[in-house]
Every structure is written in structure tokens, then in C-alpha cells.
Amino acid sequence: MRNMDSNLPRFKQQDRRPVGCFPLYPPLELIHSFGLTPVVLWDIKEQVRKLKESDRHLQSFTCSVARRLTEFVLSDQGSPLDGLLMYNACDTLRNMPEIIERGLEESGKALPLFKFHVPMTSPTQIDSTEYLADRIRELVIKIESTFGVKFSSERFLASVRLYNSIRKFSLKMETGVAEGRMSYVDFSRLIRDGYRMPPEKYLSILDDATRQVESNPAKNTSDGRKIIVSGILPPPDALCSIIEDAGLRVAGNDVASQARSYSYLPKETDDPAAYYADFYRNHCPCTTLLYSSDERLKMLNALIEDRNARGLIFIGEKFCEYEYLEMPFLGKMLEQKKIATLQLEIATDDEDNVEAFRTRIEAFSELIR
């Protein structure tokens, strides 16, 4: 399923109303438990090619993630949405609710907006469990009154199990890529498509795909060209192919919409407050979860060692301060460990022009061989 424009109306036909969500770690299980379908508006470059509406509201030096999701919501593409949930992450996204609200008002569109605040304080400094529990309760009340559906702990637990199953399958697929049973470009497409699919359908696709991948023979990389890919967004598909054509094996990833999203399996419970306290506190470290930044180094170190990787390719999202602030520090740490790094920057219009990176990637592959 590649085309989100055709996906969203289909949710409506199935009587599962789509709720757009951003950024990447919204309370999907909770939304789903109300009979709604959360649609994560991330990595939507294939669907959003023009940025006419977003250019009216955002400066050109805003990252492509924010520009594309603004375009999607404010243009006709977003009309099948029945709601929009946003939580706080980076400085860019913090201002988005007001910008989107104003844009919707201007165009005379009415869309219920759910603003959710995730505490970004470090759990070692302050215990924000109660604060988060209050925000979850507020969200439950607002969803109940907007959609006229009562919260059910049984349905919530079922949704929790569904999403954890998806995470488990995603981890298996990642192992398949590391073992050479599946290409990283196919894996990347599969994970991306899942964001815009009803989770029940996605689970069944993942189940089939995992069986197929596990039946494929593993391929050894005798010359040690194993790498980790890191970034807010995965490399564009054409770039994934260039990486693999250069003989590199993606032995692991630290991509926000991939491993950072599915790596941690929260404990299954029918209590949303307890579930999300665990979900956010123990989430895989990400630059967008400010309180987790101290853990990034440790996590990346462990990933590199566990996968026996010799290099890291950082896919920088142009204008994403959060990722760029961290990169020099990570680069230094990796240099000490003799892990080669390659930093590539992708801007809004670069996705179709990645051939320019081929020579650098081939040289990098030779370097780490």
C-alpha cells in the first residue's frame, strides 16, 4: 500500500476514522482502542511532493518533516482525517499546533485537535509520572467527548498487544536485514507503509513477510562491511539501494521512524497511565525525546558492538538542529572506537537526486573494508 491518498478514505469506508498523529511516538494504542485508526504523519515524501500551503505558513529553513506534514494537513490531502493529535518534541514541532490551527481556520476547515504534552524532564531529576497520568486522563476525556465513544480497558489492552506484536515482528525483520536475508530498502519500505495502514492489516503483512524473510538464506559479509544507519528519517529508497550496491550491509539502524520506534516493548497492562509512564520513560533514546539524550551514547555503543559494525552513516535532515547538535559529539566517540562515519545531508528537494552521493558511499565502503 503505497498511496496514502487512497488509504485514508478506505479507513472511512471501514468505519475506522483516521486520526493524523505527529511526531513519531504518539499514544497509538490509546487512539486505536477507541475504534479510530492512528495515522502517523512521518516520512510522507512520496505523498507530499508540492509544498504550496506549507510555504505560506513556514519559513523555507524549516525541516522537510514539518513542511510536509503542514502541507498534508492544510491541503486537500488531509481532508479524510477526522482528527489530529500532536505532542511536543523539538522546537519546530512545538509551534506547529498554533500554525496548523491558524491555517485550518483560514481555510475554513474544522478538524478536532488533540494536544498532548509529554514531560521532557529527566526521570533521574524529577518524577513526572503523575503529570503524565493527568495528561492521559485529559486526552481520554477529550477523545470520548469528541467521538462519543467510552474508554474500555479491555479494548486498550487488546490494542497494546496488537502494537507490541507489530514491534516484535519489526525486530525480527531488522534481524533479517542484519543477516542478509532481506534488503534494507525493502525493509525500509515495509516499515514506512505500516505507518499508513490499519494496524491489523499491517500485522498480517508483517507476519507473512517475516515467514518469507526467515526462509531466505542468510548471507555472510566476510569483509566486515557492516554499518549502522542513523537519522530522523531513513535514507531515501534510491540511497538505500546505493548503500547496498556499494557492498555495505545495514547490520542495524538508529533511525527514528524505525528502530527508535519499535525497539522497546512496553509492559502490557490495561491501565493507560501505567502503560505510557513505562512507554515514554524507557523509550529507545531519541533526539526528539530530550530527557533520553544522555542515554543515546550508551545505546549507540551497545548497538555497534552487538552488530559488530565498522561504520555509521548519518542521514542528516537539513535544518534539524537536534540531530546536528549531537553529531560532532557522537562522531568523536565513534572515532575513538575506530568506527568510520559518513555524514550525508538530505534536504527537501534532494530525495530524487541522491546519485551525487554514490561516489562518497563507494569510497566509504572501500575505507571500512
Ligand code: SF4
Ligand atoms: S526533530 Fe528535526 S526533523 Fe524532526 S521535526 Fe524537529 S527539526 Fe524536523
